[in-house]
Amino acid sequence: MNRRPILTADKVRHSFGGLVVLDGVSFEAFSGEILCLIGPNGAGKTTLFNIISGALLPSGGHIHLDGRDITRLKPSVRCRLGIARSFQIPQPFASLSVLENVEVALEFGQDNGRGDSARARLWLERAGLTQWLDAPAAELPLGARKKLELVRVLATEPRVVLLDEVMGGLSPEEVDDIAAIVHGLKAENIAVIFVEHVLRAVMSIADRIIVLHQGRLIADGTPAAVSHDPAVIEAYLGGALDAAAQR
Amino acid sequence: MPIQLVVAQIVNGIIVGSMYALFASGLTLIWGTMKMLNFAHGEFFMLGGYLVFFCYAVLGINPALSTLIAVVAIFLLGVVVERVVIHHLLSHPVWQLTTIIATLGVSIFLQNLALHVWGPEFHNVPYFVEGVLNLFGIRIAYQRLLILGVSCVSIAALWFVLKYTRLGLALRATAQDADAAQLYGVNILSIYTLTFGLSAGLAALAAAMLAPITAVNPYMGLSPLLKGFVVVILGGLGSFAGAILGGILLGVVESLGVLFSSTEWSDVIAFTFLVLVIWVRPWGLFGVEERN
Amino acid sequence: MPLLSVERISSYYGDARALVDIRLEIEEQEIVAVIGPNGAGKTTMLRTISGLIRPRSGAILFRGTAIERMPAHHLIRLGIAHVPEGRRLFPQMTIRENLLMGAYGAPSWRERGTLIEEVCDLFPRLKERIGQLAGTLSGGERQMLATARALMARPLLLMLDEPSLGLAPKVVETILAIIQDINARGVAVLLVEQNAQLALKVAARAYLLETGVMVKSGRTADFLTDESVRRSYLGV
Numbered sequence: 202m203n204r205r206p207i208l209t210a211d212k213v214r215h216s217f218g219g220l221v222v223l224d225g226v227s228f229e230a231f232s233g234e235i236l237c238l239i240g241p242n243g244a245g246k247t248t249l250f251n252i253i254s255g256a257l258l259p260s261g262g263h264i265h266l267d268g269r270d271i272t273r274l275k276p277s278v279r280c281r282l283g284i285a286r287s288f289q290i291p292q293p294f295a296s297l298s299v300l301e302n303v304e305v306a307l308e309f310g311q312d313n314g315r316g317d318s319a320r321a322r323l324w325l326e327r328a329g330l331t332q333w334l335d336a337p338a339a340e341l342p343l344g345a346r347k348k349l350e351l352v353r354v355l356a357t358e359p360r361v362v363l364l365d366e367v368m369g370g371l372s373p374e375e376v377d378d379i380a381a382i383v384h385g386l387k388a389e390n391i392a393v394i395f396v397e398h399v400l401r402a403v404m405s406i407a408d409r410i411i412v413l414h415q416g417r418l419i420a421d422g423t424p425a426a427v428s429h430d431p432a433v434i435e436a437y438l439g440g441a442l443d444a445a446a447q448r
Numbered sequence: 449m450p451i452q453l454v455v456a457q458i459v460n461g462i463i464v465g466s467m468y469a470l471f472a473s474g475l476t477l478i479w480g481t482m483k484m485l486n487f488a489h490g491e492f493f494m495l496g497g498y499l500v501f502f503c504y505a506v507l508g509i510n511p512a513l514s515t516l517i518a519v520v521a522i523f524l525l526g527v528v529v530e531r532v533v534i535h536h537l538l539s540h541p542v543w544q545l546t547t548i549i550a551t552l553g554v555s556i557f558l559q560n561l562a563l564h565v566w567g568p569e570f571h572n573v574p575y576f577v578e579g580v581l582n583l584f585g586i587r588i589a590y591q592r593l594l595i596l597g598v599s600c601v602s603i604a605a606l607w608f609v610l611k612y613t614r615l616g617l618a619l620r621a622t623a624q625d626a627d628a629a630q631l632y633g634v635n636i637l638s639i640y641t642l643t644f645g646l647s648a649g650l651a652a653l654a655a656a657m658l659a660p661i662t663a664v665n666p667y668m669g670l671s672p673l674l675k676g677f678v679v680v681i682l683g684g685l686g687s688f689a690g691a692i693l694g695g696i697l698l699g700v701v702e703s704l705g706v707l708f709s710s711t712e713w714s715d716v717i718a719f720t721f722l723v724l725v726i727w728v729r730p731w732g733l734f735g736v737e738e739r740n
Numbered sequence: 741m742p743l744l745s746v747e748r749i750s751s752y753y754g755d756a757r758a759l760v761d762i763r764l765e766i767e768e769q770e771i772v773a774v775i776g777p778n779g780a781g782k783t784t785m786l787r788t789i790s791g792l793i794r795p796r797s798g799a800i801l802f803r804g805t806a807i808e809r810m811p812a813h814h815l816i817r818l819g820i821a822h823v824p825e826g827r828r829l830f831p832q833m834t835i836r837e838n839l840l841m842g843a844y845g846a847p848s849w850r851e852r853g854t855l856i857e858e859v860c861d862l863f864p865r866l867k868e869r870i871g872q873l874a875g876t877l878s879g880g881e882r883q884m885l886a887t888a889r890a891l892m893a894r895p896l897l898l899m900l901d902e903p904s905l906g907l908a909p910k911v912v913e914t915i916l917a918i919i920q921d922i923n924a925r926g927v928a929v930l931l932v933e934q935n936a937q938l939a940l941k942v943a944a945r946a947y948l949l950e951t952g953v954m955v956k957s958g959r960t961a962d963f964l965t966d967e968s969v970r971r972s973y974l975g976v
Binding site: 629632 | 790791792811816821822824829830832833837840841889
């Protein structure tokens with residue numbers, strides 16, 4: 202498979218004061234592929250995510266979007282170039298209606314934004330939010346709010362979508378709904394990079410998984426391969442369980 | 449400027465400052481343990497002053513007993529206020545705000561109660577001890593020396609309780625980690641009530657000492673409250689030592705400032721001093737540096 | 741009669757369900773482990789047992805007495821000591837004062853002097869620094885102090901929440917050895933750990949918690965080869 206990656210991270214490093222949080226992480230993301238970033242707490246996932254989205258400038262290393270070095274570009278510029286991110290705690294524009302929220306995204310998120318109401322409605326329908334169209338965003342329950350967050354991200358017509366724990370706190374049915382929406386992005390040839398804790402959901406839709414542990418990439422492969430990788434097992438479970446038999 | 453005048457003012461500053469310290473230590477105790485600000489603290493001070501006035505000046509009860517009555521009564525008032533007004537607010541969201549509003553309400557209520565019962569007139573409380581000490585040409589009223597003595601003893605007593613008694617351990621534990629304190633047997637709700645009462649008692653004690661010098665009136669709690677918060681922030685929120693040092697420092701700065709300007713400027717001087725200190729050390733003299 | 745019996749406990753954080761119908765038993769002098777991935781509800785479970793969280797439904801029995809509605813500060817008297825996640829020491833108190841706090845609410849307060857001696861024998865590092873402020877200790881020393889503080893109450897049941905968190909492997913080995921030692925002296929241990937391998941090394945029985953639900957329980961040997969642990973942690 203000789204595709205060029207749409208996004209690459211090249212030896213990304215970051216330290217907070219004396220603490221090294223990311224230690225030379227490199228990976229590639231491809232259009233039409235769902236890539237999931239996992240790792241135990243404190244592994245550096247959020248930091249890496251923030252560096253890719255532009256919320257944080259790395260201490261070292263580069264991020265390339267379609268060959269262009271975007272390491273030092275502001276998030277708003279990245280958005281226009283086609284990278285959009287969601288936020289862990291969805292904060293829609295509370296006093297605007299659901300529809301208006303999406304229209305804002307359409308208007309400002311693209312290079313030639315037209316605030317097209319028809320497109321906004323289409324996205325909302327795909328997400329199953331039609332019944333909430335004119336309701337103020339503040340009234341939405343958590344599951345619907347997360348879906349709205351997703352729609353706002355997608356409305357900017359990105360090439361790369363960054364999702365930050367979009368499934369946290371949801372019921373199993375809601376997790377499935379979101380998973381279905383995300384899966385649908387493959388057909389649009391969008392590259393999806395997801396940070397997530399709800400691993401059961403991740404494993405069912407991810408094409409590829411990269412595992413961070415203590416700032417380093419310890420695995421990069423299919424869900425099946427990664428979940429049997431001894432290094433990953435050690436990172437999450439502390440070690441191979443049959444080794445516990447030696448007491 | 450005669451050196452004796454400066455020294456006299458410094459001595460006065462320390463004395464008045466020690467009362468600021470006593471008053472402020474009550475505020476800092478509440479902040480440290482309950483993480484809330486008590487805007488009714490000035491009214492505990494005010495009512496303490498009125499009780500001493502009533503017992504000593506009106507009823508003729510001897511000053512020591514009058515002071516004791518005032519302190520105990522206001523301690524009980526503090527306990528009642530905590531249980532009735534504050535208690536149930538603490539377990540609800542935004543309690544940091546609701547408690548401020550509630551204590552402001554208590555403050556307004558108590559001020560108007562005093563106004564209603566005693567009227568707006570200023571009342572004088574006679575000195576507990578008469579006479580003046582003459583030391584190297586500096587004249588210090590015995591009353592002021594009494595104040596210094598009482599404040600030293602009370603602050604030392606407080607320190608002792610906090611550092612060396614089982615109760616003090618519980619108070620400090622609640623202030624440092626309320627969850628862990630509970631896990632090891634501290635009834636933090638009782639601690640909150642006790643702290644509030646103790647703080648009120650301290651304010652009343654400060655009032656009893658200062659009443660003969662400043663007159664008693666329904667609004668006498670306002671200025672000390674303001675200065676009390678200045679001292680607490682100066683010394684570092686939650687630091688007992690900071691409240692003491694801050695109080696004395698404020699007293700001295702004020703007294704010296706008055707030497708070079710006039711009494712009307714004393715508040716300006718105090719607040720300018722505060723701003724300067726906070727500029728250099730935002731967390732106060734003894735406060736814990738907050739890193740985000 | 742088991743020492744501790746958790747019966748169909750459900751706990752909530754606001755409207756979100758944190759624990760669903762949890763069942764657990766510990767016999768006297770047993771070491772029982774509760775393992776599970778991040779966010780499974782392990783800490784919530786311990787906080788519910790020690791009274792910091794009130795359960796929505798269900799019962800908790802300690803030596804036959806119902807404790808689920810008791811205020812948290814009563815439990816130490818009954819013999820339950822909780823070493824919380826993150827240790828939660830009193831940072832501006834000395835080691836000695838932290839230890840004293842361990843006995844504060846327990847009948848053992850009366851013999852606190854001798855107890856400090858005893859506990860320091862178990863943890864010589866603490867004895868050396870007895871006058872030092874707890875906030876200045878290293879991670880390993882903090883875990884030792886937190887454990888020693890709990891022992892000051894002479895508990896019947898010691899509950900440890902992720903003692904290995906943030907500690908170097910060498911230090912973790914030491915802590916584990918101490919836990920086994922404490923258990924040998926008659927204290928039952930409820931060990932909550934994200935590190936499954938570690939927990940299974942010392943426990944006789946274990947429970948696997950995943951998103952608020954007990955998905956497996958049994959003797960440790962059953963866990964060692966079972967795929968369910970790996971699947972709970974890694975999703976597949």
